[in-house]
Amino acid sequence: MLQAILHRTGVGVATLIVVSVLIFVGTSVLPGDVAQIILGQMATPESLAALRTKLGIDQPAYIRYFMWLSDLMSGDLGVSKAGSGIGTIGTPISEMLYPRLMNTLRMAGVVSLVAIPLSLSLGLLAAMYPGTRLDRIVTFSTLSLISVPEFLVATFLVLILAVYLGWLPAIAYMSGNETGWQLIKALAMPTLTLVIVASSQIMRMTRATVLNVMSSPYIEMAILKGVPRKRIILRHALFNAIGPIVNVIALNLAYLVSGVVIVETIFAYPGLAKLMIDGVQTRDMPLVQACAMIFCATYIVLIFIADMATILSNPRLRHPK
Amino acid sequence: MKEVKTFQQMHRDGQLNRRDFLKVMGALGFSAVAANDLLIASKALAATPVKGGTVIFANNLHGPDDQMDPIVFTSGIDYTRGVCTYNGLIQILDDMTLHGELAEEWTPNSNATEFTFKLRKGVRFHDGSKFSADDVVWSMSRHLGKDSPSVAKSFFANVTEWKKVDQYTVKAILSSPDSDLPIKLGEKQCKVVQKDTVDFTKGNGTGPFRLVTFQPGVKSIHKRNDDYWREGANFEGIECTAITDPIARINALLAGSVDLVNNLDARGIKLIDQSPGAHVNSTPSGQYGGICCLKNTAPGSSDDFVKGLQYIQNRERVVRSILKGHGMVGNDHPISPAYGADHCHELPQRQYDPDKAKFYLKKSGYTSAELFVAPVVGGIEDACLMMQNNLRKIGFDLKIKKVPNDGYWGAVWMKEPLNVVTWNMRPTANAMMGIQFAPGGAWNDTFWNNERFGVLLKESLAETDQKKRHDMHCEMQTLVHNGSGMVIPYHTNILDGVSDKIHGIKNVPLGSLGAYTWPEFAWKA
Numbered sequence: 001m002l003q004a005i006l007h008r009t010g011v012g013v014a015t016l017i018v019v020s021v022l023i024f025v026g027t028s029v030l031p032g033d034v035a036q037i038i039l040g041q042m043a044t045p046e047s048l049a050a051l052r053t054k055l056g057i058d059q060p061a062y063i064r065y066f067m068w069l070s071d072l073m074s075g076d077l078g079v080s081k082a083g084s085g086i087g088t089i090g091t092p093i094s095e096m097l098y099p100r101l102m103n104t105l106r107m108a109g110v111v112s113l114v115a116i117p118l119s120l121s122l123g124l125l126a127a128m129y130p131g132t133r134l135d136r137i138v139t140f141s142t143l144s145l146i147s148v149p150e151f152l153v154a155t156f157l158v159l160i161l162a163v164y165l166g167w168l169p170a171i172a173y174m175s176g177n178e179t180g181w182q183l184i185k186a187l188a189m190p191t192l193t194l195v196i197v198a199s200s201q202i203m204r205m206t207r208a209t210v211l212n213v214m215s216s217p218y219i220e221m222a223i224l225k226g227v228p229r230k231r232i233i234l235r236h237a238l239f240n241a242i243g244p245i246v247n248v249i250a251l252n253l254a255y256l257v258s259g260v261v262i263v264e265t266i267f268a269y270p271g272l273a274k275l276m277i278d279g280v281q282t283r284d285m286p287l288v289q290a291c292a293m294i295f296c297a298t299y300i301v302l303i304f305i306a307d308m309a310t311i312l313s314n315p316r317l318r319h320p321k
Numbered sequence: 322m323k324e325v326k327t328f329q330q331m332h333r334d335g336q337l338n339r340r341d342f343l344k345v346m347g348a349l350g351f352s353a354v355a356a357n358d359l360l361i362a363s364k365a366l367a368a369t370p371v372k373g374g375t376v377i378f379a380n381n382l383h384g385p386d387d388q389m390d391p392i393v394f395t396s397g398i399d400y401t402r403g404v405c406t407y408n409g410l411i412q413i414l415d416d417m418t419l420h421g422e423l424a425e426e427w428t429p430n431s432n433a434t435e436f437t438f439k440l441r442k443g444v445r446f447h448d449g450s451k452f453s454a455d456d457v458v459w460s461m462s463r464h465l466g467k468d469s470p471s472v473a474k475s476f477f478a479n480v481t482e483w484k485k486v487d488q489y490t491v492k493a494i495l496s497s498p499d500s501d502l503p504i505k506l507g508e509k510q511c512k513v514v515q516k517d518t519v520d521f522t523k524g525n526g527t528g529p530f531r532l533v534t535f536q537p538g539v540k541s542i543h544k545r546n547d548d549y550w551r552e553g554a555n556f557e558g559i560e561c562t563a564i565t566d567p568i569a570r571i572n573a574l575l576a577g578s579v580d581l582v583n584n585l586d587a588r589g590i591k592l593i594d595q596s597p598g599a600h601v602n603s604t605p606s607g608q609y610g611g612i613c614c615l616k617n618t619a620p621g622s623s624d625d626f627v628k629g630l631q632y633i634q635n636r637e638r639v640v641r642s643i644l645k646g647h648g649m650v651g652n653d654h655p656i657s658p659a660y661g662a663d664h665c666h667e668l669p670q671r672q673y674d675p676d677k678a679k680f681y682l683k684k685s686g687y688t689s690a691e692l693f694v695a696p697v698v699g700g701i702e703d704a705c706l707m708m709q710n711n712l713r714k715i716g717f718d719l720k721i722k723k724v725p726n727d728g729y730w731g732a733v734w735m736k737e738p739l740n741v742v743t744w745n746m747r748p749t750a751n752a753m754m755g756i757q758f759a760p761g762g763a764w765n766d767t768f769w770n771n772e773r774f775g776v777l778l779k780e781s782l783a784e785t786d787q788k789k790r791h792d793m794h795c796e797m798q799t800l801v802h803n804g805s806g807m808v809i810p811y812h813t814n815i816l817d818g819v820s821d822k823i824h825g826i827k828n829v830p831l832g833s834l835g836a837y838t839w840p841e842f843a844w845k846a
Contacts, residue, residue: 030727030728031728031731031732032728032730032731032732036728036730036731044763044764046467047470050468051470080385091385091537096385096537096538099536099539155568155569155572158569158572158576159572162572162573162576162578163572163575163576163596166576166577169573169576169578170569170572170573170575170576170578171379171564171569171573171578171579173377173540173562173573173578173579175540175542175560176534176542265565265566265569266566266569267569268379268562268563268564268565268569268573270536270538270539270540275385275538278384278385278386278538279385281384281727282384282385282386284385284386287385
């Protein structure tokens with residue numbers, strides 16, 4: 001067990017380094033650098049050269065990469081190039097990241113608190129009574145929702161709940177002094193959108209894996225013994241199905257942290273994914289790198305937890321021969 | 322009727338005079354008597370400013386590169402924060418008239434090479450310190466010099482020095498005459514900051530609002546400055562944020578989540594017109610969408626080729642169907658009627674003429690070309706597709722290469738032989754012409770170098786006789802219209818969405834929402 005953990009941690013760190021190189025190469029291939037983006041239409045060769053020297057980006061890419069890597073090892077994420085503009089002091093990346101990270105985690109937390117119990121219970125219900133009207137309704141509606149892109153779900157919700165009914169605000173804008181009910185109202189719309197998107201997938205996975213286990217011989221044995229269906233599912237089938245379910249939950253959680261840029265844009269919610277896109281658009285390398293590292297680390301940690309859960313829930317994996 | 326209400330509001334807020342109001346009502350089918358009744362009714366709408374209320378403004382862009390240092394202001398949200406926090410020496414109000422802000426009065430010497438500014442006394446910065454000539458000299462000198470990072474430094478290339486005369490008098494010394502200096506000082510980057518400021522994110526200015534929080538790419542919160550040196554703002558507080566998605570921006574306005582939005586897509590206007598609670602402010606401007614044909618390379622080097630592209634522009638149709646009427650036809654030079662007296666109304670409008678286009682293109686010898694198109698300004702992609710279609714009808718094959726906005730100014734503009742371009746309106750015709758067409762200039766994006774044009778550019782700045790000045794500008798516009806590689810089919814209007822609760826926003830052609838001057842003058846009722 002310990003060996004497995006160590007092995008996986010090593011693989012995780014290696015993945016992080018590979019990703020950081022890829023990101024570095026990827027952003028250098030993009031046309032234009034941060035100096036060109038800052039000066040935009042107003043750039044001249046002299047002003048570009050002056051700004052590049054000022055920002056320290058006139059060095060070759062590999063030197064900048066190792067400078068960044070050594071700073072990171074000492075816990076320094078660096079200073080935003082774009083925000084530092086010209087003549088003014090740059091904002092430290094950590095200062096920019098922290099509130100955004102908190103926003104993202106808050107949203108991901110609220111969504112998973114609603115989505116995971118909801119989708120697990122709906123999935124189990126559908127698996128308990130396959131072929132019934134309940135199962136058909138759940139299967140059909142989740143299949144429809146999975147196929148609709150999230151910007152459409154979001155825009156529809158805004159049109160109905162905000163523009164026509166006026167129940168909820170159209171954007172998740174927060175002045176900073178919201179409490180209780182106001183905060184819930186501000187977050188309701190993006191949460192609802194993400195719950196719809198995330199839970200459909202978890203629910204379908206739950207139903208499919210549980211039903212798959214239900215067709216195995218040992219369940220047939222239990223049925224023949226006369227064990228009640230509810231007990232079969234909750235006691236015998238669910239634990240054997242937990243591996244795939246936990247993995248799909250982990251992937252969805254990682255998506256909630258890193259991939260919700262569309263929802264963040266539509267609801268003007270200041271999260272981490274939008275920050276990374278801004279970073280790419282302004283060619284702000286340190287910012288892009290920092291965001292990429294956080295996203296990559298999130299994936300690695302969540303998948304690691306999911307794998308551990310799979311192993312722990314399955315005696316055959318827990319005690320390998 | 323929705324239109325009537327909008328026009329009534331415009332009349333009440335001083336954007337539409339009595340005569341124009343009656344004219345519009347006539348066009349909408351009202352009798353003269355009925356129109357007059359509507360005029361009187363519009364005055365009855367609350368017309369006196371009301372104090373109080375918080376307003377939320379959603380810009381179309383923001384990001385980690387938002388600034389509070391005036392000399393590097395580049396986007397609408399920067400400008401708005403600048404107007405809240407700082408003052409300039411001079412302010413441009415509607416009709417492009419100038420008013421003293423921190424400067425009480427200004428006087429040029431006889432040949433416009435020296436300007437003396439008398440400064441306002443008793444003005445204080447938000448931290449309580451006194452405003453004086455030192456602050457002005459320091460702030461304005463930051464635009465000067467080769468290494469200055471100021472984005473407005475090209476306006477002040479001929480300023481050699483700002484000099485303090487006494488505690489409340491400063492002088493600007495110029496190397497060549499520039500009668501336009503005062504209007505340039507009204508630009509958004511020319512705000513006065515405290516001498517020796519290092520950390521601009523604190524926003525220590527003399528403006529009508531104090532900066533409470535500033536989070537780049539998220540929001541800023543501003544609170545009314547009760548010690549302001551004049552009457553003061555009406556709003557209790559202002560919050561600035563951005564919604565980058567155009568549809569989400571409109572929805573937020575319609576749902577009442579925000580009060581003001583800018584940069585509406587022409588396609589979204591109908592939606593706002595049909596909904597209660599908000600209306601569209603459409604301001605004619607000098608911004609344009611155009612096509613650059615580089616004169617130093619094929620095919621733009623052929624004057625006949627450029628003429629062919631100019632005659633194939635169905636300008637009226639672009640304005641009517643692509644811009645939905647919120648724009649003006651262009652005449653292949655940047656100076657639209659919004660520039661006022663400097664616009665050359667004598668120059669005949671170039672019309673859509675496929676026969677002439679065919680003749681000139683045939684003469685040029687080209688049968689195909691490739692145009693690089695990015696969505697740099699509203700309507701440009703559709704206008705290019707329309708052009709492609711019209712060219713096909715006369716047997717010319719225009720290939721359109723669509724590229725993203727991202728990186729466009731560095732990788733495509735001024736590099737590819739045919740590319741699209743947009744220029745925002747500059748405060749004066751001379752500044753606009755100078756920045757884009759000065760011979761050998763850094764941003765001469767068609768590489769068109771005309772000696773006579775360069776001479777006129779310099780002479781018109783020194784000319785104080787209005788008639789002669791107009792003639793010079795007319796000649797410059799004619800030169801660009803006939804000789805440069807610019808095809809300018811249309812000028813766009815500035816399109817803003819405004820909640821019906823917000824009143825008193827002036828129309829200034831230099832930018833959204835009264836060129837971002839609304840924080841001080843608008844009110845909520």
